[in-house]
Amino acid sequence: MSLLEMKHIKKSFGDAEVLKDISVMVEEGEVLAIIGPSGSGKSTLLRCATNLETPDAGEIYHEGQVGLVFQNFNLFPHFSVIKNITDAPIKVQKRNKEEVYEEAKQLLDKMGLSDKADAYPYQLSGGQQQRVSIARALAMKPKVLFFDEPTSALDPELTGEILKVIKDLAAEHMTMVIVTHEMDFARNVADKIIFMDKGVTAVEGTPEEVFTSGNVRMREFLGKLSAK
Numbered sequence: 623m624s625l626l627e628m629k630h631i632k633k634s635f636g637d638a639e640v641l642k643d644i645s646v647m648v649e650e651g652e653v654l655a656i657i658g659p660s661g662s663g664k665s666t667l668l669r670c671a672t673n674l675e676t677p678d679a680g681e682i683y684h685e686g687q688v689g690l691v692f693q694n695f696n697l698f699p700h701f702s703v704i705k706n707i708t709d710a711p712i713k714v715q716k717r718n719k720e721e722v723y724e725e726a727k728q729l730l731d732k733m734g735l736s737d738k739a740d741a742y743p744y745q746l747s748g749g750q751q752q753r754v755s756i757a758r759a760l761a762m763k764p765k766v767l768f769f770d771e772p773t774s775a776l777d778p779e780l781t782g783e784i785l786k787v788i789k790d791l792a793a794e795h796m797t798m799v800i801v802t803h804e805m806d807f808a809r810n811v812a813d814k815i816i817f818m819d820k821g822v823t824a825v826e827g828t829p830e831e832v833f834t835s836g837n838v839r840m841r842e843f844l845g846k847l848s849a850k
């Protein structure tokens with residue numbers, strides 16, 4: 623069953639056509655990685671998928687709640703960790719307060735942060751903040767969880783910590799769409815990869831198919847990354 627279907631999505635900002643007829647399908651339990659050069663439209667696609675942006679054309683269907691984890695965590699600075707996690711489920715989803723708190727504590731436990739419930743974001747490391755923001759997204763019980771470069775603001779050690787959390791979620795069959803520059807991670811964890819270039823899907827397939835693709839732009843992109 624597909625939990626997300628985006629069909630023929632187009633989006634322009636002024637004269638710039640950022641998404642030019644993109645279609646994406648994500649099946650239940652699947653992990654889709656989206657890779658591609660800066661400016662190719664990856665974040666715009668995710669923002670359309672999560673209703674933060676309205677496409678100019680095309681159709682989006684998703685089953686139930688979607689969640690989004692940002693590059694820069696985007697926690698509310700004036701809320702404690704536990705309030706960051708419980709606020710939307712209580713206020714937006716109108717769920718039972720005790721139940722939400724109980725689940726939030728379990729999520730913090732799962733993220734290895736059970737001692738940080740009353741801390742404020744500024745008291746946490748980047749990796750801890752990102753784990754809180756993953757817990758916050760999960761607290762909404764999303765059917766699909768989207769990540770926009772979840773590790774690019776983190777140093778290598780903290781990056782590994784977050785990638786492990788995402789890997790564990792994949793093992794639990796959480797349906798996820800991950801924009802990432804971590805090629806090894808995409809290769810190991812994703813079921814399917816989309817290589818986006820200039821607003822189109824240039825290559826799509828299994829990690830094996832995508833990484834061995836003869837597509838010129840894909841080869842250039844991988845060459846630039848390995849030259850770094």
Ligand SMILES: Nc1ncnc2c1ncn2[C@@H]1O[C@H](COP(=O)(O)OP(=O)(O)OP(=O)(O)O)[C@@H](O)[C@H]1O
Pocket residue numbers: 635638640658659660661662663664665666667
């Ligand atoms: N709100 C906006 N207003 C105007 N232009 C925008 C807006 N959002 C994105 N763009 C432009 O759309 C293009 C694609 O941006 P997008 O953020 O989707 O790229 P990206 O693939 O996520 O890049 P990166 O890897 O650097 O994050 C860029 O040229 C960007 O400047």
Ligand SMILES: [Mg+2]
Pocket residue numbers: 664665666770
């Ligand atoms: Mg981006």
